[in-house]
Amino acid sequence: MSKEIIRVEGISFRYPNGEHNALSNVSFSINQGEWIAVIGPNGSGKSTMAKMLNGLLVPFAGEVHVNGMHLNDETVWAVRKTIGMVFQNPDNQFVGATVEDDVAFGLENNGIERNEMKQRIQSALEQVRMHHFMKKEPARLSGGQKQRVAIAGIIALLPDVIILDEATAMLDPLGREEIINVVREIKEKYNLTVISITHDIDEANHADRILVFQEGELRYQGSPEKIFSVGDELINMGLDIPFTHKLKAALTTKGVEVPEEYLNEEELIQWLSQSLLKM
Amino acid sequence: MSDKILMGRYIQLESVIHQLDPRTKLMATFYFILIVFLADNLLAYGVLLGLILLAVFLSDIPIGFFLNGLKPMFWIIFFTVIFQVLFTQGGTVYFQLGPMMITSLGLMNGLYIFLRLFLIIMMSTILTLTTAPLELTDGIEHLMRPLTKLGFPSHEVALMLSIALRYVPTLLDEAQTIMNAQRARGVEFDEGSIMDRMKAIIPILVPLFISAFNRAEELATAMEARGYQGAEGRTKYRQLAYGKNDLFALTLLGIVTVLILFLRFY
Numbered sequence: 298m299s300k301e302i303i304r305v306e307g308i309s310f311r312y313p314n315g316e317h318n319a320l321s322n323v324s325f326s327i328n329q330g331e332w333i334a335v336i337g338p339n340g341s342g343k344s345t346m347a348k349m350l351n352g353l354l355v356p357f358a359g360e361v362h363v364n365g366m367h368l369n370d371e372t373v374w375a376v377r378k379t380i381g382m383v384f385q386n387p388d389n390q391f392v393g394a395t396v397e398d399d400v401a402f403g404l405e406n407n408g409i410e411r412n413e414m415k416q417r418i419q420s421a422l423e424q425v426r427m428h429h430f431m432k433k434e435p436a437r438l439s440g441g442q443k444q445r446v447a448i449a450g451i452i453a454l455l456p457d458v459i460i461l462d463e464a465t466a467m468l469d470p471l472g473r474e475e476i477i478n479v480v481r482e483i484k485e486k487y488n489l490t491v492i493s494i495t496h497d498i499d500e501a502n503h504a505d506r507i508l509v510f511q512e513g514e515l516r517y518q519g520s521p522e523k524i525f526s527v528g529d530e531l532i533n534m535g536l537d538i539p540f541t542h543k544l545k546a547a548l549t550t551k552g553v554e555v556p557e558e559y560l561n562e563e564e565l566i567q568w569l570s571q572s573l574l575k576m
Numbered sequence: 577m578s579d580k581i582l583m584g585r586y587i588q589l590e591s592v593i594h595q596l597d598p599r600t601k602l603m604a605t606f607y608f609i610l611i612v613f614l615a616d617n618l619l620a621y622g623v624l625l626g627l628i629l630l631a632v633f634l635s636d637i638p639i640g641f642f643l644n645g646l647k648p649m650f651w652i653i654f655f656t657v658i659f660q661v662l663f664t665q666g667g668t669v670y671f672q673l674g675p676m677m678i679t680s681l682g683l684m685n686g687l688y689i690f691l692r693l694f695l696i697i698m699m700s701t702i703l704t705l706t707t708a709p710l711e712l713t714d715g716i717e718h719l720m721r722p723l724t725k726l727g728f729p730s731h732e733v734a735l736m737l738s739i740a741l742r743y744v745p746t747l748l749d750e751a752q753t754i755m756n757a758q759r760a761r762g763v764e765f766d767e768g769s770i771m772d773r774m775k776a777i778i779p780i781l782v783p784l785f786i787s788a789f790n791r792a793e794e795l796a797t798a799m800e801a802r803g804y805q806g807a808e809g810r811t812k813y814r815q816l817a818y819g820k821n822d823l824f825a826l827t828l829l830g831i832v833t834v835l836i837l838f839l840r841f842y
Binding site for chain 1: 709710713739741742746749790791795798800803805812813
């Protein structure tokens with residue numbers, strides 16, 4: 298059993314002049330090395346929850362513990378060193394005037410010595426395959442490239458947790474896949490914990506665990522198999538389900554008997570070929 | 577439009593001037609503008625002109641480029657010179673019509689004004705053409721650093737400058753997008769009276785402002801998430817260093833100053 302890195306106990310939050318609670322009584326716990334996908338319709342409190350984790354927003358009730366630290370005014374900067382966050386809009390999080398300056402920004406904030414800074418920038422950019430673009434300005438990069446730089450800026454800080462706050466939402470399918478693969482590689486390399494807030498259901502499908510939010514509450518949590526087996530309910534919430542599930546549903550309406558449990562793509566292919574043999 | 581404006585554009589080359597420390601170039605430019613006003617005879621202007629030509633030559637940028645850059649300033653220079661010529665009294669009078677007259681002193685003054693404007697514009701163009709915007713902000717931050725002791729927020733000013741510079745192309749793009757979007761909805765930007773045209777700007781300005789607020793908010797959040805706590809405890813990735821050429825450049829300026837002063841007082 299790996300160690301617990303984030304524990305959230307009954308947090309609630311309401312934006313000033315908001316009518317409803319953005320979050321009400323949310324509790325969960327995340328272990329080191331997990332890939333967590335957070336899904337839910339717009340306005341369900343996913344991003345608010347993410348901002349609670351590194352103290353950008355403060356809950357009015359409940360507690361957040363990160364890496365054994367209780368998140369409060371004194372620990373907030375230490376917590377922010379533990380958690381790196383990549384946001385949705387690649388343009389609005391690019392601080393530096395060039396790629397290398399942007400990656401350097403977080404390191405400068407943490408007072409890293411200059412020689413070490415150089416090495417870390419170089420290796421972080423190599424890992425996201427952007428080292429040929431070091432001197433380039435953001436205006437010359439594509440959205441996916443800017444997001445890769447944003448990720449480099451985070452991994453240069455060597456965090457334990459990376460939060461992707463809809464980091465792939467504004468990218469094309471290819472750019473999206475690239476970003477996810479880069480994060481997956483880095484996760485394996487450093488045994489990082491990844492919390493990915495996403496509307497991309499295929500990405501969520503590959504997570505270790507899915508948290509489903511609705512109207513500020515944590516509705517379900519569990520493995521993708523478990524979550525997607527409640528298919529219809531997800532659709533009622535306005536969410537999508539993975540392709541395999543849709544195919545199963547379509548087969549059922551055609552009168553084909555399909556297995557109850559969730560199947561991933563390979564399993565479905567296997568089941569289809571076997572059932573064809575039986576016919 | 578932005579293609580025609582030479583001021584504020586940067587041409588990337590590897591010339592001697594390009595490699596000077598931005599602080600040297602900033603100081604030299606301001607200092608040069610000061611000594612332009614010290615010069616009061618043709619010989620002194622000749623020395624300054626020689627200095628500018630040397631700088632242009634060393635910058636590897638073709639002189640035609642600079643002359644092109646002067647074009648938008650042509651009318652300003654022209655009118656200043658004409659007024660100077662027509663309304664200066666003194667010396668031999670060549671021609672008179674009411675309060676206007678052409679005199680030898682007026683012609684002289686006109687020529688001086690022309691040379692001053694020419695020299696100042698050339699020098700600042702050399703500065704902006706050979707120095708990347710980022711180097712400029714770095715240079716400004718360093719030069720302002722002594723003011724920190726007087727309570728001047730030099731780090732904050734430099735940060736604002738560099739963020740502003742970084743967002744210029746982004747906001748230009750966005751303005752263009754908004755303009756096209758409003759055009760698609762039937763807003764006319766280049767027709768009608770001045771009032772109509774000014775009113776047509778509103779559908780660009782309001783969305784642009786709102787989006788700038790949103791951008792600022794998101795950028796601030798992203799900066800905070802990356803551990804930004806202000807100037808304290810920060811290290812710097814970019815570092816400036818004076819080289820041998822900076823020493824030469826500043827010495828040359830010193831020699832020129834002595835020359836100008838000599839020509840003025842003897």
